[in-house]
Amino acid sequence: MRTLKLGTSTLEVPVVAVGCFRIHSLDKKEAERFVHTALENGANFFDHADFYGGGTCEEIFADAIRMNDDIRESIILQSKCGIRKGMYDFSKEHILSSVDGILKRLKTDYLDILLLHRPDALAEPDEVADAFDKLESSGKVRHFGVSNHNPMQIQLLKKSVKQPIITNQLQLSITNATMISSGINVNMENASAVNRDDSVLDFCRLHDITIQPWSPFQYGFFEGVFLGNEKFPELNRKIDDIAEKYEVRNTTIALAWLLRHPANMQPVIGTMNLSRLKDCIKASDIRLTREEWYEIYRAAGNVLP
Numbered sequence: 001m002r003t004l005k006l007g008t009s010t011l012e013v014p015v016v017a018v019g020c021f022r023i024h025s026l027d028k029k030e031a032e033r034f035v036h037t038a039l040e041n042g043a044n045f046f047d048h049a050d051f052y053g054g055g056t057c058e059e060i061f062a063d064a065i066r067m068n069d070d071i072r073e074s075i076i077l078q079s080k081c082g083i084r085k086g087m088y089d090f091s092k093e094h095i096l097s098s099v100d101g102i103l104k105r106l107k108t109d110y111l112d113i114l115l116l117h118r119p120d121a122l123a124e125p126d127e128v129a130d131a132f133d134k135l136e137s138s139g140k141v142r143h144f145g146v147s148n149h150n151p152m153q154i155q156l157l158k159k160s161v162k163q164p165i166i167t168n169q170l171q172l173s174i175t176n177a178t179m180i181s182s183g184i185n186v187n188m189e190n191a192s193a194v195n196r197d198d199s200v201l202d203f204c205r206l207h208d209i210t211i212q213p214w215s216p217f218q219y220g221f222f223e224g225v226f227l228g229n230e231k232f233p234e235l236n237r238k239i240d241d242i243a244e245k246y247e248v249r250n251t252t253i254a255l256a257w258l259l260r261h262p263a264n265m266q267p268v269i270g271t272m273n274l275s276r277l278k279d280c281i282k283a284s285d286i287r288l289t290r291e292e293w294y295e296i297y298r299a300a301g302n303v304l305p
């Protein structure tokens with residue numbers, strides 16, 4: 001699979017990341033087949049979070065991949081912390097204890113990347129910095145990033161945190177593309193002009209922070225998949241036409257749309273289906289034309305001024 005450099009780091013990663021949020025829907029055998037099919041197809045970057053499946057997703061993954069030193073060196077592991085029941089928590093104590101739990105469940109002694117999952121209103125940047133320093137110096141975490149953060153929140157963290165923030169994982173799909181459409185509709189009176197994220201897309205590009213789009217096939221907040229969905233007839237017609245031209249499935253084209261953006265993003269996919277996993281990986285070989293990219297953008301109801 002094609003690779004990219006994650007943020008300002010030297011970490012070379014596949015352009016498609018495998019999300020493990022739904023791995024607890026598989027039985028032991030299915031989970032083994034899933035992770036090994038991913039590896040055989042060059043998808044060796046796995047995204048986790050301490051709270052996926054209440055921690056069981058990390059355990060199921062470690063068992064399925066049969067974690068040992070050789071396997072560990074051949075994969076890239078990212079996990080997240082900071083979400084607790086009914087609250088967010090970026091306290092030093094919580095970050096440190098979360099990472100210990102993650103490492104135990106993943107059966108490893110280090111994470112390649114740790115992300116702060118969702119902004120904590122009570123976050124103290126100095127405390128986060130202390131936690132990151134401890135995690136880095138102990139070798140438990142090699143790189144750091146955030147998720148669902150806006151530019152000011154990242155700047156605030158960076159006031160204290162000395163490690164580079166190399167990724168920002170954000171919700172982004174063809175049908176959930178306000179971070180793109182607000183940049184196209186600057187200063188217009190239409191709804192698409194509403195800037196909901198403080199121009200996070202351009203901020204991340206400016207600061208070499210790799211955006212990892214999450215839920216690349218969903219519309220709304222986990223409302224469902226837009227592909228093959230009768231709520232999006234024009235979009236599906238357009239994607240199907242383009243898929244036919246490239247002789248691939250609709251899944252491949254939907255992901256190729258994100259990969260065509262010059263921000264050089266690394267989408268995090270969530271399928272647990274082997275054939276869809278391969279369709280996603282194929283997107284790495286397809287470069288949509290400018291015309292195709294804008295046709296898909298408009299067919300989803302996104303507007304140009």
Ligand SMILES: NC(=O)c1ccc[n+]([C@@H]2O[C@H](COP(=O)([O-])OP(=O)(O)OC[C@H]3O[C@@H](n4cnc5c(N)ncnc54)[C@H](OP(=O)(O)O)[C@@H]3O)[C@@H](O)[C@H]2O)c1
Nearest residue numbers: 019020021047147214215216217218268269270271272273
């Ligand atoms: N940072 C955050 O706040 C955050 C939030 C949510 C998720 N995430 C990360 O992002 C990853 C992806 O999220 P997601 O699972 O919501 O993303 P997704 O890839 O948009 O959705 C995957 C789901 O859609 C289904 N699906 C149905 N038809 C599909 C098709 N044609 N192509 C692809 N999928 C299809 C899949 O079912 P099948 O399994 O049957 O294919 C699966 O249940 C997660 O695993 C997690 O790592 C991060």
